[in-house]
Amino acid sequence: MAGAPALQMASYRRALGRLLARLASELEDLVVLDADTLRSTGAIEVYGSAPGRVLNMGISEQDLIGTAAGIALAGLRPVVTGFGAFLMRGWEQIRNTVDRDGLNVKIVATHTGLSPHLDGSSHQVLEDLALMRSLARTAVFSPADDVATVETVEWLVRRYRGPAYVRLGRDNAFRVYGEGGFAFRPGGGEVLVEPGEAVTLLATGPMVGVSLAAAALLRSEGLRVGVVDVYSIKPAPKRLVLEAAERSRLLVTVEEHRTAGGLGDVVSSILAEEGACARQARIGVPPGVYGSSSRDYMSLLKHLGLDPESVARRVRRLAAAL
Amino acid sequence: MVVGDGAPIPLASPDLSSPSLSAVSSLVEAARRRLHILAGRGLGWHLHSSLTALPILAVLYAYWVPRGRVEGVDRQVILSKGHASLGFYTLLEEMGVLEEGSVEELFAKPGSPLQAHPEAGRTPLTIVSNGSLGQALSVSNGLVIGSRLKGRRVEVAVVLGDGELDEGQVWEAAATAAAMRLWEVVAIVDRNRVQHTGETEAIKPKEPLEDRWRSFGWKAVTVGGRVEEIAGALDSRAGDRPTAIIVEAVDA
Structure with missing residues (x-):
């Protein structure tokens, strides 16, 4: 790999x-x-x-x-x-x-x-x-x-x-955006990689970069994975989420936050309230777990399963079960 | 009067020209009688706290603020101990800011401008919402700092309960006011010696209270609860440091 x-x-x-x-x-x-x-x-x-x-x-x-x-x-x-x-x-x-x-x-x-x-x-x-x-x-x-x-x-x-x-x-x-390559809009989001038929990653904060790297890994294996930057948490980019749900069977939220209360819940409530039929999985810091000291950031992401390889592994498994 | 539309209450035309202290005393007496009548009709919520806050609020709204207007000084009042609302509202009624009967009709009804704790944008003469203790001294500091940056002089009196002084944020803010020499800020402590569950000194002692404020770099003075004493303490403020006026409640 x-x-x-x-x-x-x-x-x-x-x-x-x-x-x-x-x-x-x-x-x-x-x-x-x-x-x-x-x-x-x-x-x-x-x-x-x-x-x-x-x-x-x-x-x-x-x-x-x-x-x-x-x-x-x-x-x-x-x-x-x-x-x-x-x-x-x-x-x-x-x-x-x-x-x-x-x-x-x-x-x-x-x-x-x-x-x-x-x-x-x-x-x-x-x-x-x-x-x-x-x-x-x-x-x-x-x-x-x-x-x-x-x-x-x-x-x-x-x-x-x-x-x-x-x-x-x-x-x-x-780094996700080039200079001048990002336009802010409240309630907005950015489609960075078009939603794949199987999976789209909805990521926020530093997990957008991680998700892009994970998606590139998966693409190299032949799995097309979309990536959307959900930078507006409230108001949420409802239309973007629903479009991703139309086009992908599985939406995976990726955030450097607890899976409860953050982007995972934002997306869940949109899907549930709109009756969208995509499945959702959440990647983040699970309930019952706190962070840890680490001399470097990437080792900590790895420790908690939030580095690109770990995210890719998790998505690969989820996609295989679809 | 319509209740529940969330709109600010229609005001009677208030007379806010600077009244004499004897007129302020009469306001306090009238409001006190009114509070007892309301209590007799079942509106006695935080009665003691309202009664002890009355002379302080009356001096601030009916004497200190109008006098500032005469002198060309912008003065603002923030009620931090918002649970003294019935005292505040009754006073506004006696001052003619609220129409007579407003308190009995509107107090603590859904959507009413007279919420149990005053809310900005609904309640007359309320610039910031309150109800959570310990926050308004910081807001008062910010108002003065912001006004200074705009090149405007604004003096702010904030009315604190003595029980409220348990909140750590009060002392964070006291340190800020001293560090920035916010002489425009006056903290008035309603020293009624009771807090929610009992006597202040039995629950968490506040004494030596003047020394506490002084040790934070404030000027501090203790006065009795008569309007002349409270007004006198406000009028004799001087220097470049914030002032705490501790008002020992006259037993109501």
């Missing part, structure tokens, strides 16, 4: 830091708030372009969210950055203040999923999509790579008034 094609890595946080620095120099009402992780999230870059509009709130995520809410009330455009795991410490603040009042706060979480590979399970948030997409008014997005990150965050900051959550990793943005 041929190995999976090498994945070209980029960095979510480097892209984010550069973008925020640029946006802060262009938008006078942009304010970036972080909970003492500015070096890690990239927010520190804003000191270079708008030093008065980047606030280190200290290690206090609940206060971070509440302060951002007040800044939105004052009529400015706050962007909150921080580690996903610890921003969820402010979930109730997000729920009761930001979401309930529909405040214009953008929350950009870095280090989500398995991306803080060395830190281990405490830092590897696997539940944020579930928590955030259950809110009434907050829109939720999960970009595949650095290019998509820039387009997504810039669109939301410039053009969207209201609460939004963007899920980013750390330095694990497997």
Whole structure:
């Protein structure tokens, strides 16, 4: 068996830091708030372009969210950055203040999923999509790579008034799009490989790159597998999912999140509510399992069955049983 | 009046010119009588908390804010202990912001603008929804920080319960206000010495309360619950640090 094609890595946080620095120099009402992780999230870059509009709130995520809410009330455009795991410490603040009042706060979480590979399970948030997409008014997005990150965050900051959550990793943005090759649309998704007759992978975040590599492996064996980037988690790209369900007998969701509450559930509910007849399988971090420390990211993906070879193996088996 | 359409309540025309403190005292007395009548009719939800919050809210809405308007200062009030809503709503009725009888008719009905905990966009004079304790000091800080960035001076008074001080976020926010020298922020603590299950000092002691605020870099003062004392503490604020005013409840 041929190995999976090498994945070209980029960095979510480097892209984010550069973008925020640029946006802060262009938008006078942009304010970036972080909970003492500015070096890690990239927010520190804003000191270079708008030093008065980047606030280190200290290690206090609940206060971070509440302060951002007040800044939105004052009529400015706050962007909150921080580690996903610890921003969820402010979930109730997000729920009761930001979401309930529909405040214009953008929350950009870095280090989500398995991306803080060395830190281990405490830092590897696997539940944020579930928590955030259950809110009434907050829109939720999960970009595949650095290019998509820039387009997504810039669109939301410039053009969207209201609460939004963007899920980013750390330095694990497997390149999917060329410069200028991604156009963001809320409720959108991107068909990267046309749905196959047997199987289509519906992936989000860094698992889009992994899924492309897995699909290439399977294609080399003669199994045509489609790949769709579901970057808009809420609103979900319903039409794309249903089209994939029309064309493929099996849809496999692939996410660096728990299989419950994340993309797997988004797709399940679309299929069930629309009475679509495709089967669905879920690849992600299974219930009952936490992440782990790992000196490198790819070994951790392998450990949890989320590297291209493991995904391909799983899909091969599922396709054989169709 | 229509209940349930979710629209903001039609307002009576409020007289928000700066009244004298004796007029504020009369408002408090009238609202207090009204609260007891409502309680007698079965609307006594968090009665004690409403009664002790009344003089604080009356001074803020009927004296401090209008006076700011006269002086050209934008002043905002945030009720953090939202369960004192009946006190707040009764006061609004006495001030003429709500039509007479609104509270009895509309309080805590489905879709009503007078929810048990005030909600922004529905409840008059409510800029942010509350009901979850410990969050509004952070919001007050943010409002001041944002206003500063816009080059506007806004002073914010936030009304906290003493039980609410159990929430860690209050102290996160207290540290923020001190670090950024947010002198425009005033935290007013309704020191009624009770929280949901009993006496504050028996459940989780708050004392020495002034020292706690001071140790966080705030100015702190304790006053009695009469309107003159509360107004006096607000008027004598000075310097470049945030102020905590601890209001010892007059036994209602």
